[in-house]
Every structure is written in structure tokens, then in C-alpha cells.
Amino acid sequence: MYKDKATFLIYTEVIPYDSIKQSTLIQKTKNWASTAFANLKEVLVSETDDQLVLNYVTSAYYVKVLDSKSPFNWYVRMVIQIKDGKIKVSFFDDENVCYRERNTARLLPHHTT
Helix, strand or coil: CCCCCCCEEEHHHHHHCCCHHHHHHHHHHHHHHHHHHHHHHHHHHEECCCCEEEEEEEEEEEEECEEEEEEEEEEEEEEEEEEECCEEEEEEEEECCEECCCCCCCCCCCCCC
């Protein structure tokens, strides 16, 4: 599943945007994020001159148990690096690790909602 198990990288892609300046790409990316997420201020956890980092939860994943698909919340860290003419988007697993609750057999997600 991981492209890089050490960093929990799920997917990365460089998207070319010929002749578009970095400042324009940053603004367009923030505009996109404002429409893609209900509250950009809640998911935008870091912003520099050339990078945006967003943490969010998606239900697009599921686990298969006894031939039944059960959706679950997947915590994702999206790192968007922006330069003149290109954007690199990387998706990382943001600690979707289950742990065993003390003194029980129940597994709980690392994050709680």
C-alpha cells in the first residue's frame, strides 16, 4: 500500500502548470482547498512560501471483514509543495494505527473523533 513505508507515503504526483508563477499557484491551491473542505482553517496546519500542509479525515477507505465492507475514517496528511510551473502533491498516512486497549481484546484507532 505504501510507496515509502518509512514515511507512510501513500501517493505522490508532480503536476505541471506551464508559465504559472508560484504565487498564483499558491492562491489557486488555497482556493481549491477552500471549496474542497468545509473549513480550510481547520485542515490547514502549516503554510510557508512554497508549501501547504493539510490534515483531514476521509471515509473513502474501508476494511473488509467476513466479506463485508465497513467504511472507516482515514486520517490523511496532504503536503503540497509549490514552485513556478509545478505542484507536487504527496499523501501520507497520518497515524492510522490501531492499538489494543489495555486489558481487552478490542482494537481502537490511534486517533479518536
